[in-house]
Structures are given as C-alpha cells and as structure tokens.
Amino acid sequence: MFSILIAAITPADRRLLGNLVAPLEEIFSIPVSVGLKHPLDASFSFNVSRNQFSSTMIISELLEMYEDFDGRVLGVTSGDLFVPVLTYVFGEAQLEGKAAVVSYHRLREEFYGLQPNEGLLEVRLLKEAIHELGHTFGLLHCNNYLCVMHSSTVVEEIDLKTDKLCSECRAKFRGSR
Amino acid sequence: MTINQKIKPSILVVDDELSVRDSLSKWFKEDGYRVGAAENANRALSLMNEGPWDIILLDIKMPGMDGLELQKRLKEIDRSAAIIMVTAFGAVDSAVQALKEGAFDYVTKPVDPEHLTHLVENALRTKKLSDENWRLRQQMSELSGVEEIVGESLQMKKVVDLARTVAQTDTTVMIRGESGTGKEMVARTIHANSSRRYFPIITVNCGAVPETLLESELFGHEKGAFTGAQYRRKGKFEMADGGTIFLDEIGTISQKMQIQLLRVIETKQFTRVGGNEVISSDFRVVCATNRDLEAAITDGSFREDLYYRLNVFTIFIPPLRERRDDIPPLVNHFIRKYATLMNKPAMDVDPGAMGMLIANRWPGNVRELENVIERAMVLAKPPAIRSSDLPFQFSQMQPGNSQPDDSIAGMERVHIARVLEKLNWNITRSAEALGIDRVTLYSKISKYGLKKP
Numbered sequence: 101m102f103s104i105l106i107a108a109i110t111p112a113d114r115r116l117l118g119n120l121v122a123p124l125e126e127i128f129s130i131p132v133s134v135g136l137k138h139p140l141d142a143s144f145s146f147n148v149s150r151n152q153f154s155s156t157m158i159i160s161e162l163l164e165m166y167e168d169f170d171g172r173v174l175g176v177t178s179g180d181l182f183v184p185v186l187t188y189v190f191g192e193a194q195l196e197g198k199a200a201v202v203s204y205h206r207l208r209e210e211f212y213g214l215q216p217n218e219g220l221l222e223v224r225l226l227k228e229a230i231h232e233l234g235h236t237f238g239l240l241h242c243n244n245y246l247c248v249m250h251s252s253t254v255v256e257e258i259d260l261k262t263d264k265l266c267s268e269c270r271a272k273f274r275g276s277r
Numbered sequence: 278m279t280i281n282q283k284i285k286p287s288i289l290v291v292d293d294e295l296s297v298r299d300s301l302s303k304w305f306k307e308d309g310y311r312v313g314a315a316e317n318a319n320r321a322l323s324l325m326n327e328g329p330w331d332i333i334l335l336d337i338k339m340p341g342m343d344g345l346e347l348q349k350r351l352k353e354i355d356r357s358a359a360i361i362m363v364t365a366f367g368a369v370d371s372a373v374q375a376l377k378e379g380a381f382d383y384v385t386k387p388v389d390p391e392h393l394t395h396l397v398e399n400a401l402r403t404k405k406l407s408d409e410n411w412r413l414r415q416q417m418s419e420l421s422g423v424e425e426i427v428g429e430s431l432q433m434k435k436v437v438d439l440a441r442t443v444a445q446t447d448t449t450v451m452i453r454g455e456s457g458t459g460k461e462m463v464a465r466t467i468h469a470n471s472s473r474r475y476f477p478i479i480t481v482n483c484g485a486v487p488e489t490l491l492e493s494e495l496f497g498h499e500k501g502a503f504t505g506a507q508y509r510r511k512g513k514f515e516m517a518d519g520g521t522i523f524l525d526e527i528g529t530i531s532q533k534m535q536i537q538l539l540r541v542i543e544t545k546q547f548t549r550v551g552g553n554e555v556i557s558s559d560f561r562v563v564c565a566t567n568r569d570l571e572a573a574i575t576d577g578s579f580r581e582d583l584y585y586r587l588n589v590f591t592i593f594i595p596p597l598r599e600r601r602d603d604i605p606p607l608v609n610h611f612i613r614k615y616a617t618l619m620n621k622p623a624m625d626v627d628p629g630a631m632g633m634l635i636a637n638r639w640p641g642n643v644r645e646l647e648n649v650i651e652r653a654m655v656l657a658k659p660p661a662i663r664s665s666d667l668p669f670q671f672s673q674m675q676p677g678n679s680q681p682d683d684s685i686a687g688m689e690r691v692h693i694a695r696v697l698e699k700l701n702w703n704i705t706r707s708a709e710a711l712g713i714d715r716v717t718l719y720s721k722i723s724k725y726g727l728k729k730p
C-alpha cells in the first residue's frame with residue numbers, strides 16, 4: 101500500500117520522528133509510519149573538510165535501502181547537511197521522486213545561541229518535512245509566504261510560513277495523486 | 278523565491294563538476310526555473326541555441342576554455358544574459374576581472390543559500406529592467422527614426438529607402454542637397470536605423486566652427502594645449518565612439534584639416550591637441566554638403582583623396598520645389614508640431630493659402646517652409662490658416678499676377694488661372710480648352726488654391 105515512511109538517520113531523536121506521523125497523515129491523507137529498520141549510519145556521507153553530511157549521498161543510500169518500498173521515504177537527521185555548491189541545506193528532495201531528507205541541525209534554537217525550545221523545533225521540523233515531501237509529489241516553491249511550500253533559506257522564513265499547503269498547492273498535490 | 282511569471286525564467290548552469298551542476302539544477306528547478314546544464318564551454322555554447330537564458334551561472338575554472346573566455350563568447354551571442362561567475366575560494370582576482378568584462382556578479386563556492394537566492398532574484402530584476410529599457414529605446418528609436426521624415430513624393434521615398442538600406446552597413450555616406458532640405462534629418466535616420474543607434478550621433482557643423490577651433494573640437498585637447506585650455510576635453514570623434522559622427526558642411530574645411538580628417542577616417546586613431554596619447558574610436562562617418570565638391574576638386578580647394586574616401590555612398594535630397602507633392606503633408610506636419618508647442622488647436626489651411634504654399638519656389642527649402650508655418654500659426658485664427666496669415670511676398674501672389682517659378686507646376690498654375698479668367702470661370706469650357714476633364718480641373722483649382730474673383 102502506498103505510504104510515507106520516516107527513516108531515522110543517526111544521529112536522530114526517534115521521539116521527534118514519532119511526532120511527525122499524525123500531522124503528516126493529516127496533511128497528505130496517506131498512511132505514515134516510522135521505519136523499523138536500524139537507523140541509517142550516515143558516516144559514509146560525512147565530509148571531513150566541511151564537517152557536514154552530503155544530503156545527495158544520503159538520498160542515494162535511502163533509495164537503495166528502500167528499493168522495494170511503495171511510497172515515499174523521508175530521512176530525518178540531526179546532522180548538518182550540505183550540497184557541494186551551497187554552505188548548507190535544511191533538506192533535499194527528489195523532485196517527483198521517491199526520497200527526501202531533512203535535518204533539524206539548524207532548526208534548533210541552540211544553533212543560534214538561544215535557549216532550547218522543543219515545541220518550536222517540532223513545528224519547524226514538521227514544516228520542513230512537509231516541504232521536502234511536497235517536492236517528491238512534484239510541488240515547486242510557492243509565492244505565498246504562508247504556504248509551507250514557500251522557499252526558506254533561513255530559519256526565520258520557516259517560522260513565518262504555516263505548516264499548511266495553500267489552496268493552489270493543495271490542488272496540485274491532489275492532481276499528482 | 279518570488280516567481281510569478283507565465284514564462285518561466287531560465288538559468289543555465291555551466292560547471293565541470295557533476296555534483297555542482299546537479300545540486301544547482303535541482304535547487305533552481307524547485308524554484309520553478311527552466312534549467313539547463315553544461316559541463317564545458319562547447320556544450321554551453323551549443324545550449325545557447327536553446328536559449329535565451331536569463332541567467333548563466335558560470336564556473337570560472339574549467340578545463341579547456343575557461344569561464345572568462347567563455348563569458349566573452351556568451352556575451353557575443355546574447356548581450357542581455359546576466360552572467361554570475363562561480364569561483365572557488367581564492368579565485369577572487371579572476372572574478373573581479375569577470376566583473377570588469379560585464380559579469381553581473383560573482384559567488385564563491387560554497388555559497389550561502391540565502392545569498393544565492395537574493396543574487397538570482399536581483400539579477401532577474403535587473404535583467405527585466407534592462408530588457409524593458411532596450412525595448413523602450415527600440416520603440417523610441419523607431420518613433421524618432423524615419424517617421425520624422427515627412428514626404429510622400431517618389432523622390433523622398435527613395436531617399437528614405439536609401440537611408441534605411443545604407444544604415445545596415447558601416448559605409449561612409451555623403452548627403453548632398455541645398456540648404457534647408459533636411460540633410461541632418463537624413464543623417465539621423467541613417468544612425469537611428471543602424472546597429473549603432475544605442476550610441477550617440479555627434480553633429481559637427483564644420484562651417485560654423487572657426488578654423489582655429491575645429492581641430493580641438495574634433496580631436497579634443499589636453500589641459501594647457503593652448504591659452505584657455507584649462508581642462509582636458511574630449512573631441513567629437515572620441516565622443517562618437519560606438520556611434521556616428523555627422524560632419525555637416527564638410528566642403529568648408531581647410532586643406533590642413535582635410536589632411537588630418539583623411540588620416541583619422543582611415544586609421545580611426547588620433548591624438549588630442551597638445552597630447553601624445555593615441556586614442557582609438559569606433560565611429561561611422563556621415564557627412565553633408567551643399568557645395569559642388571567636384572568643382573572644388575578642379576579648383577584645388579578640396580582634396581581628391583578625401584573626396585573619394587567620403588563619397589562612398591551618396592544620397593541626394595532634391596529641393597522642395599522639385600517635389601511639390603511633399604508640401605501639403607509637410608505643412609500639416611508643421612501645423613501639428615507648432616500647435617502642440619504653442620498649445621493651440623491644430624488648424625486647417627484654406628485652399629487659397631495652400632495653393633500659394635505649393636506654388637512658391639522655396640529657395641530656403643523645408644526650413645523656410647517651417648518658418649512660414651510657424652509664423653502663420655502665431656497669426657492665424659482658428660479654424661484655418663488663410664492667405665493673409667502668410668508673409669507679405671505670399672499675399673501678393675494672387676492668381677494671375679503671381680511671380681511664376683520655372684517649375685512645371687508653377688507654369689501649370691499660371692496657365693490654368695489664365696484660361697479660367699479668359700473663359701469667365703466656366704469650368705466646362707475651361708476644361709475643354711485645357712484638354713482635361715472637369716474633375717481634373719476642379720482638383721487642380723483646389724491644388725493650386727485658385728479662386729473665382
């Protein structure tokens with residue numbers, strides 16, 4: 101059955117992953133589960149000089165791991181992600197593809213020298229999870245700054261947008277299904 | 278990313294590293310761009326056929342042709358594409374060089390996502406303004422081009438055709454015609470229709486500048502070159518770089534200046550008065566004269582070599598008296614022009630006044646006609662310009678006692694007036710006597726402004 105699978109990538113907090121299930125089911129109307137396999141050890145994608153993990157390599161590995169899986173796979177990690185030309189990314193997805201990955205490394209308040217805020221972290225992670233999964237369903241960046249598909253390059257932009265698809269993106273998502 | 282256009286903006290990524298091409302392509306696709314990717318210069322050049330690309334992200338260091346060289350080639354193909362150079366840390370010198378050669382900006386790898394997003398948005402915004410500016414200039418140049426030349430006669434249509442044709446080349450043009458026929462306007466038409474139209478057209482009236490100052494006027498001077506030269510000054514040839522220099526009244530320049538001019542036209546190089554630096558300028562020469570240059574060559578006052586250098590393509594503008602068909606449209610054109618300038622309603626011309634205007638010899642050509650209409654617009658009361666609004670010499674030109682000119686139209690006007698008077702304005706008999714039908718006679722009466730006493 102077509103579903104969304106959340107895959108833990110070490111190091112990752114499984115509690116945060118579990119909290120994503122219900123809201124993702126609500127927004128996509130697709131069954132969501134947390135993978136039972138061992139968490140993916142992402143050390144193979146670690147770049148020593150950058151002290152970051154390659155999101156592109158992680159996506160390749162997820163595709164291999166879940167080759168027979170019918171649905172979408174979302175990797176979640178606390179490691180800092182990069183693509184070669186950019187200093188960092190919050191996540192990466194295959195446009196109209198099977199796999200995506202998000203990092204909550206830069207979603208934590210501590211990263212910016214502030215006090216930890218678990219509630220805010222959960223909300224930010226949910227928004228980025230919906231955003232990257234949205235790409236896997238063919239959604240592009242949206243002009244509506246409140247839409248979860250609005251592009252966010254800094255954490256303040258993530259806070260500004262909602263965790264909902266705008267009506268236009270919702271229609272496109274329904275069309276893709 | 279704010280993209281709200283029906284036509285997707287496009288980005289071409291040129292980088293020899295697959296991972297860079299892929300990540301940038303994916304990044305921009307998610308933003309809704311049309312994305313192309315090339316791994317080397319040759320592929321990038323071939324992808325230009327699939328353009329136009331709004332933005333080109335160009336790796337500065339690639340095997341084979343590097344980014345700097347490729348930038349030049351890409352700009353030759355599409356000047357409007359915004360090129361953003363992508364450099365590795367430490368290659369800033371090359372990036373600065375790229376900026377000097379017209380790149381929009383540069384980024385150092387790895388680039389901050391927010392910076393890249395803003396940079397691309399800025400590049401698109403700037404390109405949009407630049408494209409809009411180009412379109413407006415194009416429209417303006419079309420509006421201020423051949424439309425300015427008013428004329429329905431076959432002779433003037435031929436002049437406009439010749440101007441348009443020669444405009445597409447860089448050939449030196451000589452425009453000949455009597456004073457006031459509109460030689461500068463034809464020069465401007467040539468410039469406005471040429472590929473140089475976005476650069477200036479510089480006019481030098483060689484006859485109006487004293488001989489002693491012409492050299493400085495044309496070539497510029499250095500500070501202290503002569504008494505009163507307090508600052509360095511660019512000459513007209515330098516100012517015309519990329520554009521056109523229009524040398525009016527070329528027949529009046531001295532022998533010494535003729536030699537200098539010949540050298541400059543041949544080499545496109547000169548030095549400022551009092552200076553040593555050799556200056557190069559890319560200009561096109563259009564010149565004009567109302568002088569008989571062939572006679573001037575015979576009497577030795579004009580150099581034959583300069584004549585042949587300038588007289589590559591000649592456009593001859595006939596005097597107004599040889600193209601009287603142009604007078605009514607010119608009159609209407611000047612009425613509209615001065616009505617706007619004087620904030621008056623556009624007026625008609627009564628047939629009598631128009632007849633006088635058509636019949637005049639116009640020794641001062643279009644310039645004289647314009648002055649007459651300007652004066653008439655001051656005097657005339659709506660709704661029409663009447664004979665009494667025309668200068669004194671016109672109001673004396675009543676049918677039958679006007680001073681005929683030597684033109685066929687002038688002779689015809691006098692002859693028709695005489696026949697009409699003799700036959701007591703009996704149209705049928707007059708038409709028979711003239712050997713034309715009544716409709717033609719009415720038309721000629723109207724054309725020449727003849728009135729029954």
